[in-house]
Amino acid sequence: MALLELSVVQFKNYAESRFQFDSGINCIVGDNGSGKTNLLDAIYYLAMTKSAFQAVDQQNIRQSDDFFRLEGVFEHEAQPFKIYCALQTGQKKIFKVENKPVERLSEHIGRVPLVLVKPDDSYQLNEGSEQRRAFFDHVMSQISQPYLNSLLRYNHALKQRNQLLKQFAEKHWVDHDLLTVYDQVLLTEGHSIAQARSEFMQTFEPVFVQFYRNIADKQEPISLTYASHFADPEFATAFKAARPKDLAMARTTQGIHKDDFGFALQGLPLKKFGSQGQQKSFAIALKLAQFEVLRQAKGEKPLLLLDDIFDKLDDKRIAKLMEMMASGTFGQVWMTDARPERSHKLLKKVTASKRFFYIRQGACEQVEQG
DSSP states (O other): OOOEEEEEEETTTEEEEEEEESSSSSEEOOTTTTSSHHHHHHHHHHHSOOOOSSGGHHHBBTOOOSSSEEEEEEEEEEEEEEEEEEEESSSSOOOEEEEEEEESGGTTOOOOEEEEEEEEGHHHHSHHHHHHHHHHHHHHHHHHHHHHHHHHHHHHHHHHHHHHHHHHHHOOOOOOOHHHHHOOOHHHHHHHHHHHHHHHHHHHHHHHHHHHHHHOOOOEEEEEEEEEEGTTHHHHHHHHHHHHHHHHSSSSSGGGOOOOOEEETEEHHHHOOHHHHHHHHHHHEEEEHHHHHHHHTTTTEEEEEEOTTTSSOOOOHHHHHHHHHHOOOOEEEEEEEEEEHHHHHHTOOOSEEEEEEETTTTEEEEEEEO
16 A cells, blocks of 8 residues: 555645655654644545544634645555545535545545554553553454444444433433343444454454564563453343443443453553553554554555654664664655654665655645655
8 A cells, every 4th residue: 555645735734735755755854833743644534534633623624714625646556546535614524535425434444554653652551441442443443344333333322322321310210121222232232342352352462562572672571451341241131230320320331332451561560560661662562563463454564654753762662663664564654753864864774765855834845855
């Protein structure tokens, strides 16, 4: 998979810009706030149908404008194809592939496999279980459309059930038959999701362990664990028995939305006992393992976006990434840096073709072949 060209119109701080990318490494350099990360987000948007940084679509429109438009020319197995996205204030987002409308955006996920590495990734280790679930759901949704569909059905039923529970609490009455309808969806889809997550971990963990040991340059014992209510064969009974508690708390207290993924180092929780360096190695290894399992599942190398990682990693971990680039581990790469001289120095020994884009205030002022 490759992205050959990108057109950005009124997206975030870009007025109108067009880029032709190198098939190897594309280094986006410029001062902080110039628009380097916004350019990566435009690529992410075309692949994932949404921003990686802004939850509200309308807030991706350039200030004082009323629409944005993105268009990318991609290449898959030597065949080019176009992805188009546009959003007008107050209107529905438009997504097209080869001029054909994408009716359900979820069907687009996985068409362009992509991995984004950003500075705050280590927060996934220290924040709540929701962030950890989101990471694995993001990976699995790019690989399996049935998994993504089950997840969407589950989340929709969960939202509806929680709204009912709040209404019942406010009005002091309960429609048990209606709750049972949603219960069945949650149990059916939840069982499917939990089984898929459990099977995926068997594939993902050994890949992750190998990357961690390479990045950290240590053989220390590390592990990933998956905990779910559905591990209990009698969970359906327990879920139904929890209805009085759900009614009292006005929310669904059990299900796969409570699943968690544990990260351990030498048998101890990484969040509490891992050093800052170990946590950074863990976070990078998770993303590199994501890259590898996507490559295996899709039969092609995903696009790799590296956002401002040089300021967050020490020399040893940066050197490991450079070694991987030099060895051809990755395919097409984008990386941002506020210090162009540093990028030139780090990439000097990497034999892959390189192109430098100098960004200033949402515009590309210069392109330089490395």
